[in-house]
Amino acid sequence: MPELRKDPIIGRWVIISVERAxxxxxxxxxxxxxxxxxxxxxCEGHEDHTPPEIFAMRRPGSERNKPGWDTRxxxxxxxxxxxxxxxxxxxxxxxxxxxPIGAHEVIIESPTHYIDISQMDVDKLELxxxxxxxxxxxLERDQRFKYCLLFKNHGARAGGSKTTRHxxxxxxxxxxxxxxxxxxxxxxRIYYQYKERCLFCDIIRQELxxxxxxxxxxxxxxxxxxxxxxxxxxxxxxxxxxCADFINIQRDExxxxxxxxxxxxxxxxxxxxxxxxxxMLHTAPFRREKRSGYWLTIKEDYHWxxxxxxxxxxxxxxxxxxxxxxxxxxxxxxAKYLREIDVxx
Amino acid sequence: MPELRKDPIIGRWVIISVERAxxxxxxxxxxxxxxxxxxxxxCEGHEDHTPPEIFAMRRPGSERNKPGWDTRxxxxxxxxxxxxxxxxxxxxxxxxxxxPIGAHEVIIESPTHYIDISQMDVDKLELxxxxxxxxxxxLERDQRFKYCLLFKNHGARAGGSKTTRHxxxxxxxxxxxxxxxxxxxxxxRIYYQYKERCLFCDIIRQELxxxxxxxxxxxxxxxxxxxxxxxxxxxxxxxxxxCADFINIQRDExxxxxxxxxxxxxxxxxxxxxxxxxxMLHTAPFRREKRSGYWLTIKEDYHWxxxxxxxxxxxxxxxxxxxxxxxxxxxxxxAKYLREIDVxx
Numbered sequence: 001m002p003e004l005r006k007d008p009i010i011g012r013w014v015i016i017s018v019e020r021a022x023x024x025x026x027x028x029x030x031x032x033x034x035x036x037x038x039x040x041x042x043c044e045g046h047e048d049h050t051p052p053e054i055f056a057m058r059r060p061g062s063e064r065n066k067p068g069w070d071t072r073x074x075x076x077x078x079x080x081x082x083x084x085x086x087x088x089x090x091x092x093x094x095x096x097x098x099x100p101i102g103a104h105e106v107i108i109e110s111p112t113h114y115i116d117i118s119q120m121d122v123d124k125l126e127l128x129x130x131x132x133x134x135x136x137x138x139l140e141r142d143q144r145f146k147y148c149l150l151f152k153n154h155g156a157r158a159g160g161s162k163t164t165r166h167x168x169x170x171x172x173x174x175x176x177x178x179x180x181x182x183x184x185x186x187x188x189r190i191y192y193q194y195k196e197r198c199l200f201c202d203i204i205r206q207e208l209x210x211x212x213x214x215x216x217x218x219x220x221x222x223x224x225x226x227x228x229x230x231x232x233x234x235x236x237x238x239x240x241x242x243c244a245d246f247i248n249i250q251r252d253e254x255x256x257x258x259x260x261x262x263x264x265x266x267x268x269x270x271x272x273x274x275x276x277x278x279x280m281l282h283t284a285p286f287r288r289e290k291r292s293g294y295w296l297t298i299k300e301d302y303h304w305x306x307x308x309x310x311x312x313x314x315x316x317x318x319x320x321x322x323x324x325x326x327x328x329x330x331x332x333x334x335a336k337y338l339r340e341i342d343v344x345x
Numbered sequence: 346m347p348e349l350r351k352d353p354i355i356g357r358w359v360i361i362s363v364e365r366a367x368x369x370x371x372x373x374x375x376x377x378x379x380x381x382x383x384x385x386x387x388c389e390g391h392e393d394h395t396p397p398e399i400f401a402m403r404r405p406g407s408e409r410n411k412p413g414w415d416t417r418x419x420x421x422x423x424x425x426x427x428x429x430x431x432x433x434x435x436x437x438x439x440x441x442x443x444x445p446i447g448a449h450e451v452i453i454e455s456p457t458h459y460i461d462i463s464q465m466d467v468d469k470l471e472l473x474x475x476x477x478x479x480x481x482x483x484l485e486r487d488q489r490f491k492y493c494l495l496f497k498n499h500g501a502r503a504g505g506s507k508t509t510r511h512x513x514x515x516x517x518x519x520x521x522x523x524x525x526x527x528x529x530x531x532x533x534r535i536y537y538q539y540k541e542r543c544l545f546c547d548i549i550r551q552e553l554x555x556x557x558x559x560x561x562x563x564x565x566x567x568x569x570x571x572x573x574x575x576x577x578x579x580x581x582x583x584x585x586x587x588c589a590d591f592i593n594i595q596r597d598e599x600x601x602x603x604x605x606x607x608x609x610x611x612x613x614x615x616x617x618x619x620x621x622x623x624x625m626l627h628t629a630p631f632r633r634e635k636r637s638g639y640w641l642t643i644k645e646d647y648h649w650x651x652x653x654x655x656x657x658x659x660x661x662x663x664x665x666x667x668x669x670x671x672x673x674x675x676x677x678x679x680a681k682y683l684r685e686i687d688v689x690x
Contacts, residue, residue: 002426003443004442004443099346100346149667174667178358278661280663314504
């Protein structure tokens, strides 16, 4: 019989099939590598095929927009946001409109044409994470922005490009706090007010004690399949030490995060045959401390983490209309399967 | 330049491309009809290939689970919910679990093997809607249920079956109110408390006045592309007269709804070449009137409606992680395009 499980953060219910559970081989995983690749604008040497770089980690003596870099950040050509102008919020009758002030940047994570971070060396992955931290710190200085989302779309079914697969992540800085983030903040604040403990710290404690949903347990990080996983093989990576803002990550934690990501994505690549996936960094919004009466709790009631969601099932009308997910693979089975996949890093 | 628009109900922001807008021909719409059909268990004469019927609109003299019906309701074979047993809610450490008490039913909307409701006659479509009303009324009697979702998955990209395409909708009754519904109720309640008017009635008034997002304006119903549409060609169908509960729909309204649905889905079928889509009925939860201190507003602060969402773009990491949607087609363009598609019904 399935089980209804409640997500402790935002109160979302998930139906988990615990008997007729789907094993990895039951899924017809549409392989992420599903496009014919042509010329790659993100490879080293092709710098003139992207907009001018915003930032790059360059080797000594190399020039801007020329070869000689480890990571490179360029504006997205999607044209969804504009970095220029002042925020203007206005009404159209009862509706609210804003001009699209924001930033949309592409972090090219490697000069080599890898297609997945599992193919990168841990020290290179650390540079990619370093780059993300530096970009978020820089964007946070812009008083117009309230939130910054770091994410990756890998494979066409996860919204990635079919023809340009070069390993990269994206950053979008927005002038409003997105609803999904607000829900999480609200949920974790209510828990904190009641328990005077961080919700995520409690989750980590319970998961490490039971062990059944742990995928990787390292010095500073833990990767788990969450209790109320919405998707098969959903994985969250959390720092063990309480920390609300990703940008406050310490060097040894960042090194460990790179290592854990290498392990997690290698397990997904090997165990699910390079599945399409998204990951998203959930971190505290900018300038939370400025809200009156709120100062004392800012460091206590939120906990940054990375949510990894493979896209191997189809979300249908019921999920969209209700926010009530159906997951055919128990997270305990997913964690066991992923733990047993041997990867050498 | 794009525009940031706020959904007035749940406060979600959507980025709408108003300049580099995508027209219908820009989408590589994956046609909904994408599977090889085999034997259909839902066609008249194949009654012994489904579980025994829960309900049917039968012609005089016909027998249960035999031919001679207009609509037929059978339990879903997905096995996600069980109708038997008592609700048991328990904790596992800090987590919450419930047994999967619920109902999951399939409404076979026609004895003929149509694949889309646009192919059905209006009077037959009315019988299908009648059937939905009767099933919701019946499920509402069950004290264990809090909500009932009526929805349709059309085409594989919308979560529909690839091989069995017989026209049908589904009903799921749940022992908890889903988060997405709670968000809408919260948003519309806040608006009502402030304005003492129904949020949806105000939306309808403004839309009918401006006309630019109206797709169909009929006697009792209006179909619009919402101001902050998440998806290209998203359409909402609302009753003009205020009504919180779908089951309180009057006969003339139901007849008109069938007609408007026939028009809307014919326009989608013709204009977007049978796109995959979902629709979901959003109606008030069961037994709202029983909550103390809440009685007076139950008929005022919510308004049932049907949300139709074609699945012609891919939702990516940014949307999933933020609840912040990117829509490449302005609803004004979508409404104009749909208005101009000539359909005869």
